[in-house]
Amino acid sequence: MSFRWLNRPNASWGMGVGDQTKNTFFELKWKKVHRYVIFKVDENKKEVVVEKTGGPAENYDDFTAALPENDCRYAVYDYDFVTSDNCQKSKIFFIAWSPSSSRIRAKMLYATSRDRFRRELDGVHYEIQATDPMEMDLEVIRDRAR
Numbered sequence: 832m833s834f835r836w837l838n839r840p841n842a843s844w845g846m847g848v849g850d851q852t853k854n855t856f857f858e859l860k861w862k863k864v865h866r867y868v869i870f871k872v873d874e875n876k877k878e879v880v881v882e883k884t885g886g887p888a889e890n891y892d893d894f895t896a897a898l899p900e901n902d903c904r905y906a907v908y909d910y911d912f913v914t915s916d917n918c919q920k921s922k923i924f925f926i927a928w929s930p931s932s933s934r935i936r937a938k939m940l941y942a943t944s945r946d947r948f949r950r951e952l953d954g955v956h957y958e959i960q961a962t963d964p965m966e967m968d969l970e971v972i973r974d975r976a977r
Contacts, residue, residue: 846944847878848951855881859909860923860954863887867894870905870948872940879905879948891969903929903941905948907955910972922956922976925949931962 852870859865867885872878882904883897894908906926914920927945929938949958957975961967 846872846947847876848948849876849878849880852879852881853951855884856907856952859884859907863909865909866890867897867906867908869897870907872903872944874940879944891972895964895967898928899930901930901932903927903933903937905941905945907952908972910976912973912976914977920976923954924972924975925952925955925958926967927958927960928967929960929962 855865855868859868864887865884866887866889868881869883870879871882873880885893885897891908891910894906898904898906906928908924908926909921910924911919911921927941929941949955959967959971959975
């Protein structure tokens with residue numbers, strides 16, 4: 832039995848996650864210095880890197896405006912809310928943004944790298960795969976968090 836397909840290059844096998852990327856996530860999680868972090872795959876470095884961070888005063892509209900319209904990205908968003916018991920809560924969302932207008936190669940690269948990258952982000956509460964802004968609308972976030 833031949834397994835030639837095993838020798839074919841696969842972009843996800845070489846995608847690493849650098850210390851700076853992990854540290855930025857943990858700054859969002861523990862220190863609350865970021866409202867969101869947007870990550871991109873750097874094909875030259877063969878790793879997922881931080882593209883942009885949003886300060887704690889930024890809101891969900893700022894976050895969605897920072898995502899590219901026609902390219903894939905990973906992101907984490909720290910959603911704060913008050914429960915019906917009047918308790919302040921925070922939930923971290925991992926969002927795999929893959930707009931339908933993005934290149935096929937980019938969609939494949941992000942799809943094959945997602946699980947490995949997601950495992951590096953310990954402390955994410957919810958995951959959303961979005962191909963359209965409506966799939967990650969603030970109402971979707973609110974519904975999932977409660």
